[in-house]
Amino acid sequence: MVKRLLWTPLAIGFSAKDADTLLETLKASKITKSEPVPCTVCNDSAPHNMRYRLVRCSCKACAQEAPHAKCPWRGKTLHCEKLHTVDIFETGKHLTEIRAPTQPRLSAEMKDFARTMTAQGLTPVRIRNGIMRGFNLAPEDLPALAKVQRFCQHYASSKLGSNDYLKEMRKLVQDAAFNSEMDELESFTFTQDIDAGGLPVVGNGSDQNPFVVGITTKRLLMRASRDATSFILHVDATFKLNQLGYPVIVVGLSDCARAFHQVTLFVSSQRKEVHYIEMFPALHRIYRRVTGNEMIVDKVLGDADDAQFNGIRQVFRGNAEFLTCCTSESLSGKTFASQPVIPASTLRRSKQLAAAKLLHEYMPTRGSIEFLLDNDDLTIPPESMRVISKPCPRVFDPEVGRTHEALMVTAQQGAHLSRMEIAEMPSFGWLVDTKARTCACRFYQKYAACISLAYALSVRGQLGTGQRETLVYRGPNKKRRLQSENQQESGRPPQSGYALNRR
Incomplete structure (x- = not known):
């Protein structure tokens, strides 16, 4: 004959939220039985069910106190599914009153948030990050990712139909089958x-x-x-x-x-x-x-x-x-480029480095040893020039936990690519041929364009303005009209002066 247990009531008629708060104050437990049964919690005469749960102790402190015995403590919850009132009971005592550290759990508010985000299609990782921001929790106070994944997967499978059960899939397809009375x-x-x-x-x-x-x-x-x-x-x-x-x-x-x-x-x-x-x-x-x-x-x-x-x-x-598609040809197919084009990101980076004096032309002074010795290495054709590229200083960003270059965001580059611009550079800089548009740096060898080439073409005036062509201005503004036609305004320049005063 099954022994009857003497249950001691801990809470009668509690709301679901208050019941969850009370259960969180108890020692760690594990659900051993959960099933719907006719409700005996409320006095509503209409037939409905309640959720009957039995839990047992899973505290590590009790397990360490008696490794070969089970803790005699048991718990029982009766949750009315109509009025959402909860009765909580317990029987027996724990082997020890010491509480082992427990892992953070998903509260009722967190579960509601996770259900809403799961219905919107968010992944458990993003839902967990949203819980941290929405509830102002520290990373160590967050529930484990595995717990969030199990909860979201169970909710999506049981409530949202995100499962591969053949019976439910067959019912879903047959319920949406075609009939002549359907709207278009x-x-x-x-x-x-x-x-x-x-x-x-x-x-x-x-x-x-x-x-x-x-x-x-x-x-x-x-x-x-x-x-x-x-x-x-x-x-x-x-x-x-x-x-x-x-x-x-x-x-x-x-x-x-x-x-x-x-x-x-x-x-x-x-x-x-x-x-x-x-x-x-x-x-x-x-x-x-x-x-x-x-x-x-x-x-x-x-x-x-x-x-x-x-x-x-x-x-x-x-x-x-x-x-x-592999044998048919498109009527609007794009043609291959006949020569490499310097990307806009490289042009921005070259301009920013030149403004920071980290990219400049090599010009030996009259007192330098190279100039006095008339080094043959410095003798270059007129269509070429030597460009010196210096490493850009890097600053630490505490938000991302890494360093980045002290430049505008659109001109920044990774550490490995930045190293290719200055690796094995001679003391007198890279030799850049503006006519053939070539450079000796590693970056150019890989991408057919580099900041040294962009700077050299800009200095020699062989680089386009980079601005989109516009229509010629024909309005009443005379100054703007002359600028649009690349003409100089007639008359004496407003900033002209004596030759000796010009510097």
């Missing part, structure tokens, strides 16, 4: 095979029983009601949209104006020939049910996939021409 904007599902009740047949995704389900609306299907020679049927697959790795097949139309019009989506377990053979007959059948006409296709544009090609050929029987 209401989405519905369809498959190739239907059961005796006219509902779609959903497979489990295996090779013998594939999973192929289409999703569309009446209005989307009506887009294909046009001349077959005026559009191209597009078939393309995309990935990483679900947790099972099932590809999503997008089927749409491309008209004469090169505008894409989606027709339907297929979720398929694989991309084999049998799956494509199952997709297109299902699309033909649902198109006939919605419009009453046959779907005629003249050209199909798809991937370079043998399974897709064979599947389309089996369905359309040579009535449609299959095009592939």
Whole structure:
């Protein structure tokens, strides 16, 4: 005979929030039983359930006190699911009153926040960071990431339908099956095979029983009601949209104006020939049910996939021409550049370093040894110049915990790339050929452009202004009109003076 336990009440008629606060003050425990039973907590006469839970001690201090025995303490909670009132009971005593350090838990407010963020599609990592900012918690007071992941996954699986249970998936597809009374904007599902009740047949995704389900609306299907020679049927697959790795097949139309019009989506377990053979007959059948006409296709544009090609050929029987993106050419294809172009980021960096006097031309003074010895290494062609690049000082940023260059953000560069600009540079700088647009630094050898080349071209006046070309000004402002036409204003310059006064 089962021994009856003498339960001591700790709280009667507490709210759910107050009950959670009380349970947090108790020693660590673990749920051993949780099930819905007829409610005995409240006095409401309407039949409803309550959540019956049994917990046992899981405190490490009690386990260390008696390693080979179980703590006799037990707990019981009765949670009314209608009025949300909670009764808490306990029986027995702990082996020791010492409390072992407990890990931070998710409070009721944190759980509500996590449910809201999970419904919006946020990841557990971002939800955990949001809890830290929203509740002003220190990193050591945050619940473990594993706890947040388990809670979010359980909520998404049980409440949001984010699971791979075949029974629930079959019910979801069949509940959204097509019927003639649907609105033209209401989405519905369809498959190739239907059961005796006219509902779609959903497979489990295996090779013998594939999973192929289409999703569309009446209005989307009506887009294909046009001349077959005026559009191209597009078939393309995309990935990483679900947790099972099932590809999503997008089927749409491309008209004469090169505008894409989606027709339907297929979720398929694989991309084999049998799956494509199952997709297109299902699309033909649902198109006939919605419009009453046959779907005629003249050209199909798809991937370079043998399974897709064979599947389309089996369905359309040579009535449609299959095009592939790898063999067809675009009418608006971009031509290859004939010469390298200095990026805008390199131009900004060169300008900032030159303003900070970290990038300048090498000019030997008359008293230097190189000038007095007339070093042959310094004799360079007139179209070349030597540019000295100095390392930029770095400052520590406590917010990110790393250093960065003391420049504007758009001109900053990583430590490794910055090292390539000055690595193995001679004492008299890099030799830059402004005519051939070459430099001897490592950065140029990799990217065909560098700050030394940009600076040399800027000094020699061979670098464009970088400004976009504008229309010539023809307004009433005379000064602006002359500047637009690159002309000098007539008359005596306002800042002119005697020659001896000019410095």
